[in-house]
Amino acid sequence: MQAERCEIYTDVPGILTTDPRVVPEAQLMEEITCDEMLELASLGASVLHPRAVEIARNYGIMLVVRSSWTDQPGTRVTAHPPQPRTLSGLEIAHPVDAVEFDTDQAKVALLRVPDRPGVAAQLFGELATQALNVDLIIQSIHEGNSNDIAFTVRSRNLKQAESVVEHIAPALRSQSTATDEAEVHSEGKIAKISIAGAGMIGRPGVAAGMFSALADAGVNIRMISTSEVKVSCTVTEEDCDRTIATLCNRFEVTSSPARLDRMKPDTQGLPSVRGAALDLKQAQLAIRNVPDKPGLAARIFEILADRGISVDMIIQSQRSRPHEGQMSRDIACTVAQDDANLAKDVLQSATSELGCGEVLVNANIAKVSVVGIGMIHRPGIAAAMFQSLSEANINIQMIATSEIKISCVVQEDKGVEALRVGHAAFDLAGSETMEVPA
Numbered sequence: 001m002q003a004e005r006c007e008i009y010t011d012v013p014g015i016l017t018t019d020p021r022v023v024p025e026a027q028l029m030e031e032i033t034c035d036e037m038l039e040l041a042s043l044g045a046s047v048l049h050p051r052a053v054e055i056a057r058n059y060g061i062m063l064v065v066r067s068s069w070t071d072q073p074g075t076r077v078t079a080h081p082p083q084p085r086t087l088s089g090l091e092i093a094h095p096v097d098a099v100e101f102d103t104d105q106a107k108v109a110l111l112r113v114p115d116r117p118g119v120a121a122q123l124f125g126e127l128a129t130q131a132l133n134v135d136l137i138i139q140s141i142h143e144g145n146s147n148d149i150a151f152t153v154r155s156r157n158l159k160q161a162e163s164v165v166e167h168i169a170p171a172l173r174s175q176s177t178a179t180d181e182a183e184v185h186s187e188g189k190i191a192k193i194s195i196a197g198a199g200m201i202g203r204p205g206v207a208a209g210m211f212s213a214l215a216d217a218g219v220n221i222r223m224i225s226t227s228e229v230k231v232s233c234t235v236t237e238e239d240c241d242r243t244i245a246t247l248c249n250r251f252e253v254t255s256s257p258a259r260l261d262r263m264k265p266d267t268q269g270l271p272s273v274r275g276a277a278l279d280l281k282q283a284q285l286a287i288r289n290v291p292d293k294p295g296l297a298a299r300i301f302e303i304l305a306d307r308g309i310s311v312d313m314i315i316q317s318q319r320s321r322p323h324e325g326q327m328s329r330d331i332a333c334t335v336a337q338d339d340a341n342l343a344k345d346v347l348q349s350a351t352s353e354l355g356c357g358e359v360l361v362n363a364n365i366a367k368v369s370v371v372g373i374g375m376i377h378r379p380g381i382a383a384a385m386f387q388s389l390s391e392a393n394i395n396i397q398m399i400a401t402s403e404i405k406i407s408c409v410v411q412e413d414k415g416v417e418a419l420r421v422g423h424a425a426f427d428l429a430g431s432e433t434m435e436v437p438a
Contacts, residue, residue: 005062014075025429042228043277050198096251097197104261106158109150121386128380139399191240205305211298273372273426283340289357366415388425
């Protein structure tokens with residue numbers, strides 16, 4: 001129709017920084033980008049459907065969310081000028097809309113850090129004081145009294161990041177009760193490859209399809225980090241082109257892959273964090289001692305997909321350790337609480353096929369997330385998030401990030417408090433309370 005914009009009238013005044021039923025100080029946003037809104041919509045901000053946001057972004061159409069009962073201007077959801085796209089098949093939600101890559105990445109991992117509040121804040125706070133910007137962050141599920149934390153930085157910053165982590169490691173070792181001491185691992189010349197699309201929400205098998213395609217292509221995955229609308233992994237730089245070609249072919253992506261390391265989005269003047277969200281309807285699924293060989297992660301998620309079970313956050317531990325004569329890793333993910341027991345049963349029945357250890361479920365978790373395109377190339381955002389949780393004595397059980405989102409899994413009874421302190425940490429609260437229909 002070549003419309004200038006699409007106005008959506010609803011029973012709320014626009015898009016708010018978080019759920020006002022949980023945080024009464026939530027504020028109305030005047031503007032938000034499609035990329036930010038896509039993440040928030042996928043996290044449960046139900047005022048807009050993620051697919052609607054994705055279409056608006058892809059075709060450069062501004063959305064305006066307004067109240068049906070007032071003349072207030074509402075919230076503008078802005079889109080960048082789009083690449084030329086055909087309108088054919090517009091109504092079909094393909095699971096994957098784009099393949100993105102970044103070849104300017106290096107990894108640092110800190111293994112066996114104490115499993116207690118404040119460790120992530122201490123680590124990333126020190127990185128922030130050195131003006132080191134981090135990209136992917138993953139914290140695996142605890143093993144005994146310790147965790148693994150890994151993150152990526154720009155290749156040119158690898159030595160500096162190593163120095164910071166080596167400096168902080170002795171202090172963490174002195175605080176640890178683990179038998180093995182914390183150690184630092186680093187790796188250069190890696191690439192981050194991502195598949196993205198609103199169509200993967202609630203559609204089992206997308207992550208499994210990605211891992212299976214890469215296993216068939218002989219590509220070894222080094223790190224995994226996911227969100228509702230994106231699955232990211234790191235591979236060696238030499239495997240980058242093969243990985244991109246494999247994923248474009250597997251998911252029938254015809255648009256040119258987006259080279260993130262050459263893109264510098266204009267975030268001048270934008271807030272670091274635009275909004276926050278809380279999900280209390282997920283459970284944590286842990287598969288211990290998965291043999292460290294290509295194809296096993298793909299098989300695990302294929303088994304779940306075959307039973308119609310969708311996964312959200314996926315974390316692979318950085319530690320490889322011996323188990324029954326071979327090296328193994330732990331894999332953890334989150335699933336809907338209603339699917340948790342079924343997921344445990346189907347994986348437990350496949351342990352002989354997979355060669356893995358026990359399968360554990362923890363339904364008493366909450367996931368709190370903050371979203372903002374302004375956090376790109378801006379050091380210290382993750383540190384501020386982790387510090388706010390530490391000051392509230394809230395322990396982080398899992399961490400997974402994308403370029404514009406940080407998600408933490410915490411204990412369920414700490415979820416509401418985690419949302420409130422995260423919302424306050426980025427000055428999203430206002431002086432007025434917001435009332436919306438129940």
